[in-house]
Amino acid sequence: MAHISQSLILITLLVELGVAAAVSSSLARSKRFKDALLAPRRSSRQKFVLAAMICAPLVLGVLVRVKVPNFLAADLSFETTFLLGILLGPVAAMAGGTALAIPALLHQEYWALPVNLIVAAVAGTFARFADPEDVWSFSPMIDLSIYRWIRRNLERPHLDRQVLLLVVIAAMQFCASVVSWFNPRRYFSLHSNEWWVELLICANAPVVVGIPLKIWNAIRVERQLEEQGRLLLEARLDALQRQINPHFLFNTLNSITSLVRSQPELAREMIVKLANILRVLLKDREAFVPFREELAFTDDYLDIEVVRFGAKLRVVKEIAPETLDVMVPGMLLQPLIENSIKHGLEPRISGGTITIHSRIDEDGLLVIEVEDDGVGISIERNEVSGAESLVRQGAGIGMKNVRERLEVQYGSPASVEVNSRPGRGTKVTLRMPVLEPTVWSESGRHMLELAVSAMDDVISRTTRTRA
Numbered sequence: 001m002a003h004i005s006q007s008l009i010l011i012t013l014l015v016e017l018g019v020a021a022a023v024s025s026s027l028a029r030s031k032r033f034k035d036a037l038l039a040p041r042r043s044s045r046q047k048f049v050l051a052a053m054i055c056a057p058l059v060l061g062v063l064v065r066v067k068v069p070n071f072l073a074a075d076l077s078f079e080t081t082f083l084l085g086i087l088l089g090p091v092a093a094m095a096g097g098t099a100l101a102i103p104a105l106l107h108q109e110y111w112a113l114p115v116n117l118i119v120a121a122v123a124g125t126f127a128r129f130a131d132p133e134d135v136w137s138f139s140p141m142i143d144l145s146i147y148r149w150i151r152r153n154l155e156r157p158h159l160d161r162q163v164l165l166l167v168v169i170a171a172m173q174f175c176a177s178v179v180s181w182f183n184p185r186r187y188f189s190l191h192s193n194e195w196w197v198e199l200l201i202c203a204n205a206p207v208v209v210g211i212p213l214k215i216w217n218a219i220r221v222e223r224q225l226e227e228q229g230r231l232l233l234e235a236r237l238d239a240l241q242r243q244i245n246p247h248f249l250f251n252t253l254n255s256i257t258s259l260v261r262s263q264p265e266l267a268r269e270m271i272v273k274l275a276n277i278l279r280v281l282l283k284d285r286e287a288f289v290p291f292r293e294e295l296a297f298t299d300d301y302l303d304i305e306v307v308r309f310g311a312k313l314r315v316v317k318e319i320a321p322e323t324l325d326v327m328v329p330g331m332l333l334q335p336l337i338e339n340s341i342k343h344g345l346e347p348r349i350s351g352g353t354i355t356i357h358s359r360i361d362e363d364g365l366l367v368i369e370v371e372d373d374g375v376g377i378s379i380e381r382n383e384v385s386g387a388e389s390l391v392r393q394g395a396g397i398g399m400k401n402v403r404e405r406l407e408v409q410y411g412s413p414a415s416v417e418v419n420s421r422p423g424r425g426t427k428v429t430l431r432m433p434v435l436e437p438t439v440w441s442e443s444g445r446h447m448l449e450l451a452v453s454a455m456d457d458v459i460s461r462t463t464r465t466r467a
Contacts (some may be wrong), residue, residue, distance in 0.1 A: 004072070004190065004192075006192060006194060006197055008070060008072070009190055009192055009197055009200075009201065010197070010200070011073075012072045012073045012190060013073075013190075013200060013201065013204045015073035016073045016076060016079075016204065016208055017204070017207060017208060017211065018073075019061070019073055019074060019076060020076060020079070020208045020211045020212060021211050021215070023054075023057055023058065023212075024211060024212035024215040024216065025215060026057075027053060027054065028215055028216060028219055030053070032049075032053075033050070033053050034219055034223070036049055036050050036053075037050060037087075037216060037219075037220075038219070038220055038223050042088070044091075044092075047088045047089065047091075047092040048092055048095060050087075050088060050092070051084055051088060051092045051093070051095055051096040051099075052096075052099075054080065054083070054084065054096065055080065055084075055096045055099045055100055058076055058077070058080050058100060059099055059100055059102070059103060060074075061074035061075055061076060062074070062075050062077055062100055062103040062104055063103040065188070066103050066104065066106075066107045072188075072190065075188060076208060077097070077100040077101065077104070077112065077116060078115075078116075078119060078172075078173060078176055078189065078205065079205055079208040079209050080096065080100060081093055081096060081097040081100060081116045081119045081120050081123070082119050082120075082122075082123045082169060082172070082205075082209055083123075083209050083212060083213070084096040084097070084120065084123070085119065085120045085121075085122070085123020085124040085126070085127060086123045086124075086126060086127045086130070086135050086165070086209075087127070087135070088124075089124045089127060089128070090120055090121050090123070090124025090125065091124070093119075093120035093121075093123060093124050094116075094117055094120040094121070094124075096120070097113075097116030097117055097119065097120045098113060098116065098117070100112075100116060101113040101116050104187075104188065108185070108186070109185070109186055109187055109188055110186050110187075111179055111183055111186045111187035112187055112188070115176060115179060115187060119172060119176075122168065122172060123168075126164075126165065126168060130161050130165070131161065134161040134162055134165070135165070135213070136213060136217045136220065137162065137217065138162050138165055138166075138209075138210050138213050139162070139210060139214070165206075166206045169205050169206040169209055170202040170203060170205060170206055171202075172205075173189075173201065173202045173204075173205035174198070174202050176189040177189050177190065177191035177198065177201060177202070178191075249274075251308060252270065252274055252304050252308070253274075255270065255304075255307060255308050256270050256271060256274070259307075266307065269303075270303075270304055270307055273300040273301075273303050273304050274300075274304060276297070276300045277297065277300050277301060277304075280297050280330070280331070288327040288328060288329060288330065288409075288435060289327065289328065289329075289330045290324065290325055290326070290327060290328075291323050291324055291325070291326045291327070291328050291358065291366075292324040292325065293330075294328055294330065294331075294332055294333055295317075295319065295324075295333075295356075297330075297331070297333075297334065298333045298334055298337060298356070301334055301337065301338075302315050302337065302354070305337075305341060309341075309345075309351060311351070312345070312350065312351025312352075313341070313345065313351050313352070313354070314351070314352070314353040314354070315353070315354050315355075315356075316353055316354070316355040316356070317355075317356045318355065318356070318357045318358070319356070319357075319358045320358050320359045320360065322360055323358040323359065323360060323366060323368075326360075326366050326434050326435060327435035328366070328368075328432065328435075329405050329406070329409050332368075332402060332405070332430070333356070333368070333370060335399065335401050335402055336370040336399070336402060336428050337354060337356075337370060339399060339428075340354050340370060340371075340372035340374065340426065340428075341354070341372075343374070343375075343377070343426075344372040344373075344374025344375055344376065344425060344426055345372055345374040346374075347374065347375045348374055348375055352372055352373045352374050352425075353372065353373050354370065354371070354372050355369075355370075355371045355372070356368070356369070356370055356371075357369040357371070360434065361431070364433075364434060365413075365431045365432060365433060365434065366430075366431070366432050366433070366434050367429065367430070367431050368429070368430040368432075369427055369428065369429050369430075370427070370428045371425065371426070371427040371428075372425050372426055372427075373424065373425040374425055374426065375422070375423060375425075376420045376421050376422040376423055376424055376425055376426050377418075377420040377422065377426055399416070399418070399428070402416060402430070403416050406430070406432060410432050410433060413432065413433050414430070414431060414432040414433070415430075415431045416428065416429070416430055417429040417430075417431075
């Protein structure tokens with residue numbers, strides 16, 4: 001290799017940083033690359049796919065460097081091989097280093113392959129003993145790394161793997177420069193007779209390795225935050241979705257107990273409906289279900305309440321057919337119906353009627369209304385006026401549950417409106433975007449069906465014994 005001027009070396013070092021950033025950013029846009037890179041445990045196939053995706057553009061870079069005079073920054077073989085080693089291990093790094101060496105070998109640079117294999121082995125060995133977080137958090141800002149290392153060691157001397165990684169990369173780059181110095185036609189690497197230029201060459205290599213790590217680590221952190229947010233949201237929705245008044249369960253069981261002797265068939269029906277409710281509450285389910293499934297759940301709930309209250313409780317449904325297949329949050333109506341019964345109809349001696357409406361309005365929103373003709377919600381004049389005051393006074397946990405879930409799952413497009421007239425009843429209106437049908441989970445159904453069957457057997461044996 002002909003002598004390289006100092007100005008060309010400096011320009012090459014700067015361009016190398018741009019090439020590393022451009023290639024890393026381009027790869028980061030690929031979903032397949034991100035999924036393989038951020039997999040908790042990569043398979044051998046994933047490792048080699050990653051190595052191929054990283055090396056593909058850089059093999060072309062080596063070919064360009066070989067064919068185009070003075071275009072040296074396209075060759076990042078050393079840095080890429082080292083990066084593969086600390087991310088994927090020695091085997092995948094050796095495969096990538098071999099691919100990167102092929103254009104150089106065709107150009108009779110025979111030292112390219114053994115040097116790349118040695119770099120892959122050293123980097124892979126380092127990765128085996130290093131904490132993955134040390135690798136991901138490796139900073140290309142050399143001065144800051146050394147400053148933090150000195151400061152930490154003044155307080156508590158210890159071996160810093162990040163600084164060690166920096167030293168290893170710089171030292172191996174120096175060794176590669178020496179190989180190129182003695183074998184300029186058999187191996188390519190930047191080198192200079194000026195000590196300060198050689199120092200810049202050795203310092204530039206850790207920066208080139210660190211740039212992809214910084215770019216990909218930002219994606220990794222973002223993915224972790226998204227996953228944590230998703231898990232938190234699922235936990236919150238699950239907690240809200242599984243809320244049900246324990247008094248309802250106890251009252252239902254007491255009603256079943258009283259009916260076992262006098263009306264065993266009715267007791268059996270109540271057990272089946274209660275089991276259906278528990279099936280919905282206990283199974284793993286998606287955040288959204290078809291509206292017809294939500295109505296089926298409320299039917300079981302209302303049938304139990306009708307048995308408990310008798311003729312005092314009446315139910316009217318006015319459901320638009322086009323709303324039945326719209327996806328809605330699961331367990332959406334039960335808290336509203338429970339509020340209507342508990343706060344609106346129970347205080348009335350004569351009971352009352354619950355009416356459920358659904359329609360698609362002119363704005364394309366799904367509108368669901370739960371209305372009762374009970375005692376309504378009393379409004380204290382000193383309280384905050386409007387729907388918020390009504391929710392605070394009359395809705396309790398159930399209305400808060402519904403409001404929170406709509407805010408979490410829809411955001412601003414959804415709304416909850418409460419209109420109440422003391423002594424004449426309350427109407428709760430839900431508005432939400434129309435979602436297309438989707439597939440929801442059926443996990444846990446078989447287990448609960450067995451529980452229902454067992455409960456049926458108990459009732460049958462009890463009935464025969466009483467007879």
